[in-house]
Amino acid sequence: MYDTADVYGRSRKGWTEETIGRWFASRPEAREQVVLATKVYGAVGDGPNEKGLSAYRIRAQIEASLRRLQTDRVDLYQFHHIDRSVQWEEIWQAIDTLVTQGKVVYSGSSNFPGWGIARANEHAIRRGSFGLVSEQSIYSLLNRNIELEVIPAAQQYGLGVIPWSPLGGGLLGGVLGDKPTTGRRSSERIAAGVEKHRPQLERYEAFAAKRGVAPAVLGLAWVLRQPGVTGPIIGPRTSSQLEDAVAALEVELDETDLATLDEIFPGPGGPAPEAYSW
Structure with missing residues (x-):
């Protein structure tokens, strides 16, 4: 799996997605061999619609990520942080539309608390949506906090856990x-x-x-x-x-x-x- 985000970049936000996109362009056959994951939430500008998980932001940002990645889909589209200002009905409506359009295959969370995973997936269940399939959390021998509630919640709802910073x-x-x-x-x-x-x-x-x-x-x-x-x-x-x-x-x-x-x-x-x- 290649994991990135719309805000990652050595010199500017989006730079990492652009780098992966150039790699795909030079090796078209490689795309089908890769699980491509990126994220949405972080601020990419100063405007009111350039941060968060509103339906508008999700739709606009997936288009920008796809252009930079030079691909037609993201296999795992992750919510980089919980957005307390947006209702899950709005978030899942946007994701369901992207799944129908073939631009997103699965969605996941990142840096979510256990209750956030539960709330997201309960709303998805009520909508008949697929819900979250993964949670990406900080986890290492030096930081084992997710063992309290995040891992149990992920296991209860069938999410895979993807540790980041596994070496502290x-x-x-x-x-x-x-x-x-x-x-x-x-x-x-x-x-x-x-x-x-x-x-x-x-x-x-x-x-x-x-x-x-x-x-x-x-x-x-x-x-x-x-x-x-x-x-x-x-x-x-x-x-x-x-x-x-x-x-x-x-x-x-x-x-x-x-x-x-x-x-x-x-x-x-x-x-x-x-x-x-x-």
Whole structure:
């Protein structure tokens, strides 16, 4: 799956979609081999209709995304954030029209709370609409909040869970001892994260070494092992990072391994409400 959004871009919003579109144009046969996903919600301009999930915005933005992507359809059109100012009847009316027109195949959510998934799909059920098929959430050993309600809601409604930032923004990729000069690891945010989680990261990297796998491979293998997860979003910058991601598919974690990782990075204690009421 190729995942992008209308607001992604190194130099300007839409740049990433344009890059994918040029790639499709140079390899027309590749389009049928790719599950293409993009998102709508974020502001692409300063006007009142250039942000959110109104029917007008959804219809206008899918046309803009299709032009940039140089394709006739988006396989997974995701709501990048919940929009509390728009009713779901309006959102699903717009999506149903796009599905009928063949411009969207499936729709999904991103960064939704559990109640947001439930509300969206209950409205879809009442309309006879297909509803959400996936939820893309931040999820890693360092951030396990979605285990409380998002994952249970996704499983209840049959959604696949697509974790983003599965390596904690790079912190689980093997950062101790590095001397970064450029890129994400050189940022103050990464440095602060290392200091905040240093004891955990030391134990984690030692465990990865004991298991004989790279820290990044271990982090991805753990995410893949979690209930409801269909596949994490990765953003490799080098061929070696891509090889690490693929290698995670071959790593088997037994119950002892999982218990060790739970001890290093404790989760919320299970799904809600058991995690906080029993």
